[in-house]
Amino acid sequence: MAPSRTSTVKSKHASKHAANKSGIRNSKTSSKPQSDGVSKSKKPKGKGPPAKPQKSAGNLATLKKKRRVYTEKELGIPALNMITPVGVEKPKGKKKGKVFVDDRESMLTILAMVNADKEGQIESKMMKARQMEEIREARKAEAEKRLEIRKAKLDETKEGMRKKRKRPSAGEEKDDTRSEAAAGTRPLKLKKKKSVSFA
């Protein structure tokens, strides 16, 4: 099957080429066998174009001549009404190649420009850094304040707790006043007392 397929493909290509050739040659015999199915629509096209290019070529040639005449008269108008890419059109009157900077004045102007630019960049960087530093310091101060407030609250609550526990203990037992000097040992003792009370 494969060879037969390839042969058909080849024939298609061949037919196309042949059609084109036939179109140019205007031979009816070669065009007839290829006019199976779809190629019918191509037939008139094939016949049409050969006549057109000749006419259009003639027209274009005349048009070009006319246009050239007009462009010479009117210098500002572009020759072709087409979009030309940026790189393609070369500016007239400009020197071809690189333009070197070798004189001291132009180099100094470039240097001054670059220096000013860099100075600005450094300045803005420094300003930013200073601002960030200020913000950081402010945050630090705030955090420290918060910590102090928290500590103060904690101390207050601690004191409150101590006072609360002091009152009942002072009322019940008079001997424990000696051991109150070591504050850390107190809660343990209280627990023991509690356990004792439960027992």
Added chain:
Amino acid sequence: MRPLTETETQALFAKLANYTGNSLKNLIAPLDDSPNGDRYVFRIQNSRCYYVRLSLANLATSISRDKLLSLGTCLGKFTKTGKFRLHITALPILAEHARYKVWVKANGEMPFLYGGHIVKAHVGRWSEDCAEHQGVVVYSMNDTPLGFGVTARSTQEARRLDPTGITCFRQADCGEYLRDEDSLFATN
């Protein structure tokens, strides 16, 4: 060998201005007051940029392009994208006009010369008010230029850094004269 174009000059000066201050204009100042006095110019040969005396550059025109290997002081090379890359050979010029400096302690010299970045523990002194990512020239404690780099942190931030934290990223060091001996002056 040819002079630089405008864009190339701009790229070169922008790179040099990272490390130097306003004194950069002294680079192209005439050597004497006479109208046709000698001065230093920049020349490109095989994409490398050389800082060379004009009289020497004029003499070098008698040597064909492919035979001329190098002349004057090589500052660096232009990449194919048009950027400029400084070489260690530009160090004497940078050191002369440096704006921000970092002095490295004796124990930090060798790590730097072997291609390492500068950690805070190795910094002896540094210029105040230096911004982040700013070009600096690295000196030893006895003011010998060792190379150049870019600050990793601003001076204020670097103060809070731990001793092993990087303060300066290395860009070129004198060790390259040995390490990159084959490619530093070769043109191809």
